[in-house]
Amino acid sequence: MSSSASERRAKQTVRNLILSLGATLGVTLLIVLGVPRDDSNRISQVDYVAIANEAEASIGQDLVVPEAPTDWWSNAARLERELGVDSWYVGFVTANNQYLGLSQAWESNPSWEALMLQGNWMEDEVEIAGLKWEIWPALKPSNPPASRDYAMITRFGNNAVVIYGTASKADFELLAEAIAREVSNG
Numbered sequence: 345m346s347s348s349a350s351e352r353r354a355k356q357t358v359r360n361l362i363l364s365l366g367a368t369l370g371v372t373l374l375i376v377l378g379v380p381r382d383d384s385n386r387i388s389q390v391d392y393v394a395i396a397n398e399a400e401a402s403i404g405q406d407l408v409v410p411e412a413p414t415d416w417w418s419n420a421a422r423l424e425r426e427l428g429v430d431s432w433y434v435g436f437v438t439a440n441n442q443y444l445g446l447s448q449a450w451e452s453n454p455s456w457e458a459l460m461l462q463g464n465w466m467e468d469e470v471e472i473a474g475l476k477w478e479i480w481p482a483l484k485p486s487n488p489p490a491s492r493d494y495a496m497i498t499r500f501g502n503n504a505v506v507i508y509g510t511a512s513k514a515d516f517e518l519l520a521e522a523i524a525r526e527v528s529n530g
Contacts, residue, residue, distance in 0.1 A: 410522030
Protein backbone atom coordinates (compact mmCIF):
# COMPACT_ATOMS: atom_id res chain seq x y z
CA MET A 345 0.00 0.00 0.00
CA SER A 346 2.78 2.40 0.53
CA SER A 347 3.59 2.27 -3.16
CA SER A 348 0.03 3.22 -4.21
CA ALA A 349 -0.06 6.02 -1.63
CA SER A 350 3.19 7.48 -2.99
CA GLU A 351 1.83 7.20 -6.56
CA ARG A 352 -1.33 9.03 -5.50
CA ARG A 353 0.74 11.80 -3.84
CA ALA A 354 2.94 12.09 -6.96
CA LYS A 355 -0.12 12.41 -9.21
CA GLN A 356 -1.62 15.04 -6.88
CA THR A 357 1.61 17.09 -7.07
CA VAL A 358 1.54 17.10 -10.88
CA ARG A 359 -2.20 17.81 -10.88
CA ASN A 360 -1.76 20.66 -8.39
CA LEU A 361 1.09 22.09 -10.49
CA ILE A 362 -1.05 22.06 -13.64
CA LEU A 363 -4.01 23.64 -11.78
CA SER A 364 -1.82 26.39 -10.30
CA LEU A 365 -0.26 27.13 -13.72
CA GLY A 366 -3.74 27.33 -15.24
CA ALA A 367 -4.93 29.68 -12.49
CA THR A 368 -1.84 31.89 -12.93
CA LEU A 369 -2.32 32.08 -16.71
CA GLY A 370 -6.02 32.88 -16.20
CA VAL A 371 -5.28 35.75 -13.81
CA THR A 372 -2.57 37.07 -16.17
CA LEU A 373 -4.99 36.94 -19.09
CA LEU A 374 -7.63 38.82 -17.08
CA ILE A 375 -5.12 41.51 -16.16
CA VAL A 376 -3.92 41.94 -19.76
CA LEU A 377 -7.43 42.08 -21.17
CA GLY A 378 -9.01 44.02 -18.32
CA VAL A 379 -6.55 46.87 -17.81
CA PRO A 380 -7.34 49.83 -20.10
CA ARG A 381 -4.50 51.17 -22.23
CA ASP A 382 -4.21 54.56 -23.88
CA ASP A 383 -3.28 53.87 -27.50
CA SER A 384 -3.55 57.51 -28.56
CA ASN A 385 -0.60 59.41 -29.99
CA ARG A 386 1.22 61.13 -27.15
CA ILE A 387 2.81 63.66 -29.51
CA SER A 388 0.46 66.53 -30.11
CA GLN A 389 0.24 68.72 -33.16
CA VAL A 390 1.43 72.30 -33.01
CA ASP A 391 0.56 75.27 -35.21
CA TYR A 392 4.07 76.04 -36.44
CA VAL A 393 2.85 78.96 -38.60
CA ALA A 394 1.31 80.75 -35.59
CA ILE A 395 4.42 80.05 -33.51
CA ALA A 396 6.60 81.41 -36.33
CA ASN A 397 4.52 84.60 -36.56
CA GLU A 398 4.93 85.20 -32.82
CA ALA A 399 8.65 84.40 -32.98
CA GLU A 400 9.25 86.73 -35.95
CA ALA A 401 7.53 89.57 -34.13
CA SER A 402 9.60 89.03 -30.98
CA ILE A 403 13.05 88.57 -32.55
CA GLY A 404 12.76 90.69 -35.70
CA GLN A 405 14.06 87.97 -38.03
CA ASP A 406 12.47 86.41 -41.11
CA LEU A 407 11.89 82.73 -40.44
CA VAL A 408 11.53 80.05 -43.06
CA VAL A 409 7.98 78.77 -42.66
CA PRO A 410 7.34 76.40 -45.57
CA GLU A 411 3.84 75.31 -46.46
CA ALA A 412 3.77 71.61 -45.66
CA PRO A 413 1.67 69.12 -47.62
CA THR A 414 -1.84 68.76 -46.19
CA ASP A 415 -1.22 65.20 -44.98
CA TRP A 416 1.85 66.25 -42.93
CA TRP A 417 1.68 67.76 -39.46
CA SER A 418 4.09 69.56 -37.18
CA ASN A 419 5.01 68.15 -33.78
CA ALA A 420 7.36 70.93 -32.65
CA ALA A 421 8.30 74.53 -33.43
CA ARG A 422 10.66 76.64 -31.36
CA LEU A 423 13.58 79.03 -31.27
CA GLU A 424 16.87 77.46 -30.22
CA ARG A 425 20.40 78.61 -29.42
CA GLU A 426 23.37 76.34 -30.03
CA LEU A 427 27.05 77.31 -30.15
CA GLY A 428 26.06 80.97 -29.86
CA VAL A 429 23.85 80.77 -32.96
CA ASP A 430 20.14 81.48 -32.79
CA SER A 431 18.03 79.17 -34.90
CA TRP A 432 14.46 78.23 -35.76
CA TYR A 433 13.41 74.57 -35.55
CA VAL A 434 10.30 72.88 -36.96
CA GLY A 435 9.62 69.14 -36.74
CA PHE A 436 7.30 67.50 -39.25
CA VAL A 437 5.63 64.11 -39.38
CA THR A 438 5.06 63.01 -42.97
CA ALA A 439 2.08 61.15 -44.43
CA ASN A 440 3.75 57.78 -43.81
CA ASN A 441 4.69 58.71 -40.21
CA GLN A 442 8.32 59.59 -40.87
CA TYR A 443 10.25 62.49 -39.32
CA LEU A 444 11.64 65.58 -41.05
CA GLY A 445 13.34 68.36 -39.13
CA LEU A 446 14.11 71.86 -40.36
CA SER A 447 16.68 74.06 -38.64
CA GLN A 448 17.35 77.60 -39.87
CA ALA A 449 20.17 79.77 -38.60
CA TRP A 450 20.00 83.37 -39.74
CA GLU A 451 23.59 84.12 -38.70
CA SER A 452 25.07 80.75 -39.55
CA ASN A 453 28.68 79.83 -38.98
CA PRO A 454 30.80 76.74 -39.77
CA SER A 455 30.59 75.45 -36.17
CA TRP A 456 26.78 75.44 -36.18
CA GLU A 457 26.70 73.75 -39.59
CA ALA A 458 29.21 71.12 -38.41
CA LEU A 459 27.03 70.41 -35.36
CA MET A 460 23.92 70.04 -37.54
CA LEU A 461 25.74 67.70 -39.96
CA GLN A 462 27.81 65.80 -37.41
CA GLY A 463 28.35 62.18 -38.50
CA ASN A 464 27.52 62.96 -42.12
CA TRP A 465 29.61 63.57 -45.24
CA MET A 466 28.95 65.72 -48.28
CA GLU A 467 28.03 63.42 -51.15
CA ASP A 468 26.60 65.68 -53.83
CA GLU A 469 24.98 68.98 -54.75
CA VAL A 470 21.59 69.35 -56.40
CA GLU A 471 19.41 72.26 -57.41
CA ILE A 472 15.80 72.12 -56.28
CA ALA A 473 13.42 74.91 -57.32
CA GLY A 474 16.27 77.37 -57.76
CA LEU A 475 18.13 76.65 -54.51
CA LYS A 476 21.41 74.77 -54.39
CA TRP A 477 21.34 71.99 -51.78
CA GLU A 478 24.24 69.91 -50.51
CA ILE A 479 23.35 66.26 -49.82
CA TRP A 480 24.82 64.86 -46.58
CA PRO A 481 24.16 61.15 -45.93
CA ALA A 482 25.39 59.53 -42.72
CA LEU A 483 28.88 58.06 -42.55
CA LYS A 484 27.44 55.00 -40.81
CA PRO A 485 23.69 54.74 -41.41
CA SER A 486 21.78 53.06 -38.61
CA ASN A 487 19.01 50.51 -38.85
CA PRO A 488 16.31 51.68 -38.31
CA PRO A 489 17.30 55.10 -39.64
CA ALA A 490 18.21 57.76 -37.10
CA SER A 491 17.05 61.36 -37.31
CA ARG A 492 20.26 62.58 -38.97
CA ASP A 493 21.08 59.65 -41.26
CA TYR A 494 20.25 61.89 -44.22
CA ALA A 495 20.50 65.67 -44.38
CA MET A 496 20.45 68.51 -46.86
CA ILE A 497 21.72 72.07 -46.40
CA THR A 498 21.22 75.26 -48.37
CA ARG A 499 22.63 78.72 -47.77
CA PHE A 500 21.28 82.14 -48.75
CA GLY A 501 22.57 85.44 -47.40
CA ASN A 502 23.73 84.78 -43.83
CA ASN A 503 21.10 82.06 -43.48
CA ALA A 504 21.59 78.31 -43.58
CA VAL A 505 18.73 75.83 -43.60
CA VAL A 506 19.35 72.19 -42.77
CA ILE A 507 16.68 69.54 -43.25
CA TYR A 508 17.19 66.07 -41.86
CA GLY A 509 15.21 63.04 -40.86
CA THR A 510 14.00 59.54 -41.61
CA ALA A 511 11.62 60.40 -44.46
CA SER A 512 11.97 59.35 -48.08
CA LYS A 513 14.07 61.38 -50.50
CA ALA A 514 10.83 62.37 -52.26
CA ASP A 515 9.61 63.93 -48.99
CA PHE A 516 12.95 65.73 -48.59
CA GLU A 517 12.48 67.16 -52.08
CA LEU A 518 8.91 68.26 -51.26
CA LEU A 519 10.18 70.13 -48.21
CA ALA A 520 13.11 71.62 -50.18
CA GLU A 521 10.67 72.88 -52.84
CA ALA A 522 8.43 74.43 -50.17
CA ILE A 523 11.48 76.12 -48.61
CA ALA A 524 12.54 77.46 -52.02
CA ARG A 525 9.04 78.93 -52.56
CA GLU A 526 9.18 80.50 -49.11
CA VAL A 527 12.66 81.96 -49.66
CA SER A 528 11.79 83.38 -53.10
CA ASN A 529 8.60 84.99 -51.74
CA GLY A 530 10.32 86.37 -48.65
